Amino acid sequence: MIQKQTSMVFSPYMAIYDVVVPKDNMLRKINELIDFSFVLEELRDNYCLHNGRNAVDPIRMFKYLLLKTIHDLSDVDIVERSRYDMSFKYFLGMAPEDPVIDPSSLTKFRKLRLKDINLLDMLIHKTVEIAIEKEIIKNKTIIVDATHTKARYNHKTPKEILMDQSKGLRKVIYSIDEEMKNKFPSKTTTDVLQDEITYCQKLIEVVETEERITQYPKVKEQLNLLKETVSDDIEQLRISKDQDAKIGHKSADSSFFGYKTHIAMSEERIITAATITTGEKTDGKELKALIEKSTAAGMVIETVIGDTAYSEKGNIEYSEENNIKLVAKLNPSVTQGFRKKEEEFQFNKDAGMYVCKAGHLAIRKARQGKKDVATNQTDTYYFDIEKCKICPLKEGCYKEGAKSKTYSVSIKSNEHTEQATFQESEYFKEKSKERYKIEAKNSELKHRHGYDVAKSSGLLGMELQGAMAIFTVNLKRILKLMA
Template sequence: MIEQQTSLILSPYAELYDKLIPKDNFLRRINELVDFSFILEKLQDRYCRNNGRYAVHPIRMFKYLLLKQIYDVSDVDIVERSKTDLALKYFLDMAPEDDVINPSSLTKFRKLRIEPTKEEWDKGEGSLLDDLIQKTVEVAIEQGVIESKTIIVDATHTTSRYCAKSASEYLKEKAKLVRKTAYKFDASMKEKFPEKPTGSDINETREYCEKMLEVIEKEEAIKGVPAVKEKVNYLQEVLTDCQTEATQSSDPDARIGHKSQDHAFFGYKSHLAVTKERIITAASVTTGEKSDGKYLKELVNKSRAAGMDVDTVIGDTAYSGTDNLTFAQQEGNFQFITKLHPVITNGKRNEDDGFEFNKDADMFACPAGHLAVRKRIKRRKAGDNRNHQMSYYFDVEKCKKCPLQAGCYNGTKTKSYSVTVKAAVHAEHEKFQETELFKTLAKDRYIVEAKNGELKNQHGYDQASNSGLLGMELQSATTIFVVNLKRILKLIDQK
């Protein structure tokens, strides 16, 4: 159950807060600026209303998560610090003499209260990220610190805390766990298992694992041991996964993305919309391989839902696709400041075929995530009214081993993907981008780059603190909430 009273502190020592915590203390100002009751409204249905012991209030638990983000420390350290730091206890709505929580409670709170259910996740409901951003935008508008009607969009990457491994490496790792566990119960199994593979060929490793599982299946004394059975089940699951995934990791949702043709990362992307005042108005967290341009409409709609009046959107070439230009002119009804790219601005390709253009690498990536290794433009002869065509060529050695080759690669000597360039439908926008107005507005794009740097350099956003997409979204939610509040307070001071 949830306690009904949380704001009234009855303590003979409560006056210490007024005497020892300055009026300009950051945590004190946040408490005065933000009404956290929206957290209770969001989470109260996840608690039993009329049975059981009183739980630590959800607002207090949520504030613990914010403190973790503000001070960039572990669960144990933030709880330990809150024992003696009066500013933290004041922020947590505790009396000076109150006991703190057990650090393990934060793990349970994240897993049982904060994370949306699978049904909510599938429906796109229950997003703490959207709720927290909307709350900060609401506060910013109330305080009069957002005056512009412009948002700048971009995506920033966050690397996984785990390393990506090839499917072969991952299978070998799990097979090793099976062997070590089996040896604990029967040392003679060392002589019964097949010879370990020495190469990195996935088919060879898969065959070895299957033979090893067959050996265990024949050993009645071993296969029924719970510890062995657990490792065997895990290996069988990985074997199934490796039929369709080229890479594996302890972070199941992380994917390989590309910052340039020579720079790849393993992790996630955060698609952001930022005002000229450097307040984040919308965000969407995805796996690392997703294309930036597909999230423009979502970012604009989320910004408007948060209370922003959007009449101008600034983005780089990743957002200059046909769909986005059409959305800006018609449904979106905003001035779109994006420089056309001669490849991705055409409408002459099937955008559902799985091939995605990576503007950082200036190459297309196939459905399996492999970048093209070279490109060549095919120019039309004089008198041919058709558009020029750009062909991207892939490494066929990777295609031969790719689990997604069916319907994509048929054994030919080369594998290419072609698109037309500079379609006529963009003539109007091409003229607009040569105007002084366009060039002046485009100069503000640096703002979102600066915000990305702040998130990474000051708030640890360069690496995920948890595994999984849900964990990354929680990290994004608390980080952006804190960053926005800091910015709002700074803008208030500048008024």
């Protein structure tokens, strides 16, 4: 259970923080910037207020997850660092002499306490509220884009996942002491998952007995990652690959297995809204949700900036209805007007091809009709017939015995005359120059906060990771602009 009021920390050593945690420390600034009591209010219903043992303060648990995102460390490593890092203890609201939590508590907190909480919208709304209050957001423009995250459990088998992690651990150990080869257990020779799990458990036992080796940070990090996979994710390993992740396409020649995060960001580089979908979803379909979520967070929107994926007919109409200027270049393959089976075939702007509802990308296209007469021309997209023959969704889509599967789209550029005219204006051209900002934000999420690969499996796990990562980059941006 949790106490009805969070207790104050009394310790004769609290003054140490004034000495060892400087005024310009980022964690001190975050503590001063935001009142984290909103976390307690949101999670209260997921705790018992009257029975059971006292739980660790939910605010402290939330802050552990925030620290984990800021520093991109495992549960074990973030807890270990909070044992001796005074800035961590200060941020967590602990006395210098207080003991740290058991790392397994973070797993329970994620699975039990954060369930049924729309953490993504809640944390974005909180940072946007602060940015507006501090008069950081001044413009009425948002920039939209999507970034992809690879699934943690890719197309590899569970055994291959464990083999890769154990190999990484052995590799860093051999760089220190090659003689350790003689102490390690024999590698498995079967394809049985349980044998590989047993091997990894024995390997972990041997490494942990070698104190001189485990003192090296690079060994400790690899060891903790392997332990976390074997202990926390053993059930998921048996299930095999991520059941929610889907194949998406970055270009006509490259694909990924995972998720997409669709982001709206102010010109001041504060993320104002986000939606997280499986990898095969198209960018343009999320525009309405991004605008509505940004508005709900407190944004006043007059202009939206995006790439060609957002210039489809429905988005142009929605923008006009809501008096929003849509700065997104027209693409004949995207802005088709009325076409058949719109929900079954979606355009992938990166690959320049259509994707069917099963996630299969067209392999080529051909334009038909009279040249230079747009209303009479069609683009015909051809799909891999061998995939269609064995597709579980082929009923009503593929006819048995057919030698080809195609999807044709009429080009009706005349329906977009106003948008084409707006596209040539100086306002459109100037605003288009701002789009690079969101690409830099996507890069920051991936390369500084581990957003290139999912930390866990499933869409819910991805939403939690997205919520914490976006909350982190927004807080850092607010602090930077305030300074």
